Amino acid sequence: MNVLHLERKFPGNTETFIVNQINALQNYKHSVFTVDFLNSLPTIAKVYHPGSIPFLSDKILRNNQVAYFKKQLDIIKPDVVHAHFITDACVFREVTKNLKIPKICSCYGYDVSVIPVKFKYFYKHFYKPIIEEYDLFLAMTEEMKTDLMNMGFPESKIKVHYHGIDTQKFDSARNYEMLSGELKILTIASLLEVKGHETVLRALYRIKNEAPTLKFHYDIVGGGKLLKPLTQMVSDLGLAENLTFHGYLKHNEILKSLIQHANVFVHPSVLTKQNDKEGIPGAIVEAMASGLPVIATRHGGIPFVIKNKKTGFLIEEKDDREMSQLLIKLYDYNLRKQVGEQAKIYAREFLDLHKKALDLEEIYKSLIFKNSDYVWNSRGHKCRTN
Secondary structure, three states, rough: OOOEEEOEEEOOOOOOOHHHHHHHHHHEEEEEEEOOOOHHHOOOOOEEEOOOOOOOOOOOOOOOHHHHHHHHHHHOOOOOEEEEEEHHHHHHHHHHOOOOOOOOEEEOHHHHHHHHHHHHHHHHHHHHHHHHHEEEEEEOOOHHHHHHHHOOOHHHHHOOOOOOOOOHHHHOOOOOOOHHEEEOOOOOOOOHHHOOOHHHHHHHHHHHHOOOEEEEEEEEEEOOOOOHHHHHHHOOOHHHHHEEEEOOOOOOOHHHHHHHHHHHEOOOOOOOOOOOOOOHHHHHHHHHHHHEEEEEEEOOOOOHHOOOOOEEEEEEOOOHHHHHHHHHHHHHHHHHHHHHHHHHHHHHHHHHHHHHHHHHHHHHHHOOOOOOOOEEOOOOOOEEOO
């Protein structure tokens, strides 16, 4: 089976989950159409891109770009189209609109939450033909499914499917002891408003003032436009000696060491004024898979993966008081170990990339061979029924 993936920028540094989905289905032939090929992650897919990027051409394809992609279609002959983000499906519509093959679109977050607010009624003009032409939309959670239905997507065309993470990559023996009595706190998230870094900083300020004998260090991995104001906030709160900004790190030995030596993972996402809302932050699931207890917020798809006080802890958005209280409780070795181990078991059982890839494979098959003359044989190949 040949799957054609669509993504304007491939692969994005914060969108490794798309590459992972592709690489998890190694028995398939994958092609990717992209305008901006970043070539930052290894992939088994063959990537097609037209070269130079004229102004705004990653938002509206030029005629020569459309011609380039259509020419590749004649060579690839895909069995199914899989767009990543509704916005990207819109960009590539001139290429795919006449294709008489199944079309799937994965929805991940901002295309469902931010776009309708940012562009108000205008987004419907672009989304309407995609709703009509695509066969299925994959929502990460039930909440996202509801959001899509409120936007006019028919329920019959929506299926809840979370892509998962490779839990084996984060599976290692964990020592739940604190070194020198210092609680190591970790966040892996871009420095953006939706990630809620301020909640953690205010919680640590509370601990420093209300429980001054407790030792802690906070490591933040990620880059973004809020580096300067967050650095200033750290200075104003007197936390400079307790915190390290590491910037963006790939999955290398430095990041692996930070995860391995952390005691608690925090990710207090918040809904922004622009309605920016997260689906399921991959960093949370990766932390769970590594056996870390996680403190996060009742936000977006996060409650879909964290069962409060069992596989992690949930607080209300911007509740730095509750955050500080939970951090103090997690100085307890037994609590860290109990919740961390339950999180690891849950992630391995229900959030694993390879198990979710099998579900995605079934989605592909059901659409491709719906009302067709083909079936799958015992070797996973397609053949005629007569």
